[in-house]
Amino acid sequence: MVDREPAVIEFWFDFSSPYGYFASHRIEQIGAVAGREVVWRPFLIGAVFKETGSKPLVNIPLKGQYARHDWERLARWYDVPWCYPDPFPIATAAAARAFYWLDADDADRAKAFARACLLTYFGEGRNIADAAVLAGIAAGLGIAEDALLAALADEEVKSRLKDEVTLAMEKGVFGSPFVFVDDEPFWGADRLDMVAAWLASGGW
Amino acid sequence: MVDREPAVIEFWFDFSSPYGYFASHRIEQIGAVAGREVVWRPFLIGAVFKETGSKPLVNIPLKGQYARHDWERLARWYDVPWCYPDPFPIATAAAARAFYWLDADDADRAKAFARACLLTYFGEGRNIADAAVLAGIAAGLGIAEDALLAALADEEVKSRLKDEVTLAMEKGVFGSPFVFVDDEPFWGADRLDMVAAWLASGGW
Numbered sequence: 001m002v003d004r005e006p007a008v009i010e011f012w013f014d015f016s017s018p019y020g021y022f023a024s025h026r027i028e029q030i031g032a033v034a035g036r037e038v039v040w041r042p043f044l045i046g047a048v049f050k051e052t053g054s055k056p057l058v059n060i061p062l063k064g065q066y067a068r069h070d071w072e073r074l075a076r077w078y079d080v081p082w083c084y085p086d087p088f089p090i091a092t093a094a095a096a097r098a099f100y101w102l103d104a105d106d107a108d109r110a111k112a113f114a115r116a117c118l119l120t121y122f123g124e125g126r127n128i129a130d131a132a133v134l135a136g137i138a139a140g141l142g143i144a145e146d147a148l149l150a151a152l153a154d155e156e157v158k159s160r161l162k163d164e165v166t167l168a169m170e171k172g173v174f175g176s177p178f179v180f181v182d183d184e185p186f187w188g189a190d191r192l193d194m195v196a197a198w199l200a201s202g203g204w
Numbered sequence: 205m206v207d208r209e210p211a212v213i214e215f216w217f218d219f220s221s222p223y224g225y226f227a228s229h230r231i232e233q234i235g236a237v238a239g240r241e242v243v244w245r246p247f248l249i250g251a252v253f254k255e256t257g258s259k260p261l262v263n264i265p266l267k268g269q270y271a272r273h274d275w276e277r278l279a280r281w282y283d284v285p286w287c288y289p290d291p292f293p294i295a296t297a298a299a300a301r302a303f304y305w306l307d308a309d310d311a312d313r314a315k316a317f318a319r320a321c322l323l324t325y326f327g328e329g330r331n332i333a334d335a336a337v338l339a340g341i342a343a344g345l346g347i348a349e350d351a352l353l354a355a356l357a358d359e360e361v362k363s364r365l366k367d368e369v370t371l372a373m374e375k376g377v378f379g380s381p382f383v384f385v386d387d388e389p390f391w392g393a394d395r396l397d398m399v400a401a402w403l404a405s406g407g408w
Contacts, residue, residue: 052265061256062378066389076408077398174266187270190394194281204280 008037010180014045015092017176018071019189021122034199042096043168081123090129100160101151212241214384218249219296221380222275223393225326238403246300247372285327294333304364305355
């Protein structure tokens with residue numbers, strides 16, 4: 001009998017997604033309980049929205065106002081820092097490129113960077129579309145700022161992100177966060193309890 | 205000290221909404237635990253979609269396929285009958301008018317009718333946009349078929365539904381199901397656990 005590692009949990013999110021931010025606080029604990037590694041996969045939701053004809057939540061009448069209220073309520077519910085960032089939403093290609101550049105060498109370091117980015121944007125309201133802000137976050141984690149800035153323009157890194165976005169769409173990822181357990185898809189921070197139940201029971 | 209009834213829970217849904225169907229199986233129990241009456245309020249989601257620029261889930265690329273998969277999964281999760289109805293979605297003005305006609309006299313009878321309609325459509329796949337199907341459902345509940353058919357064309361009943369749809373939009377209802385506890389809005393069958401937590405704690 002071959003001893004196999006259990007399959008990973010895929011955690012897809014956009015760095016400008018409040019629901020991705022909230023989910024990022026819970027997903028590792030869900031993985032730990034199930035004894036599964038969580039693989040973080042930032043993608044660009046703007047590219048997906050072009051495909052699906054969607055637009056940012058805050059630009060949709062009624063739904064936008066609800067979402068703003070809901071984010072404040074969820075931040076209190078999860079007890080995590082929250083401010084409504086301005087500008088919002090933002091382009092997140094730079095943050096995602098930096099992530100994949102780090103991820104190639106050290107997945108845990110990339111996750112720490114991702115968490116710091118999300119907290120900087122949604123907890124402090126500082127704009128992580130700004131390369132200088134990203135470099136500052138990297139410096140705080142002991143990552144050389146100039147190496148990170150160079151990575152943002154690196155063709156290989158850019159191509160890696162492009163491939164991940166293509167893969168996301170091929171897998172049917174249309175929103176953030178999006179979780180896969182084996183091949184089972186779960187959309188939304190609302191579904192993390194269901195993800196945990198699926199992992200615990202093996203599905204239904 | 206004046207003895208006051210606790211405020212009702214408002215349960216807004218469209219008769220063609222799978223998530224409304226799933227929520228309809230849980231909402232009364234949530235109300236019972238909290239000691240609050242649940243007031244059912246069918247509305248026409250098509251009218252709201254005109255306002256928000258949304259369209260039926262199944263017509264949205266990627267999201268539509270996910271939704272179909274999700275409904276089957278939720279039906280197994282909640283252990284309720286499910287078939288993907290054809291046609292779907294449907295116009296629900298007739299079912300909603302019948303509901304409000306019954307509701308004017310007897311809220312419990314209107315709820316029983318609503319439950320039977322949802323089960324007929326999502327459990328058996330029979331088209332509740334058809335007045336004859338609605339009349340048959342009514343007959344099964346001891347309601348005179350001819351009176352129900354007359355109510356569908358009654359100007360007062362039509363006007364009542366129109367008023368409810370206007371009220372839904374004024375209250376910011378943009379999807380189905382939509383629940384209000386006091387003035388707190390909750391969108392989606394996914395949020396029923398949060399509704400229960402809000403009721404138990406008095407909010408946060």
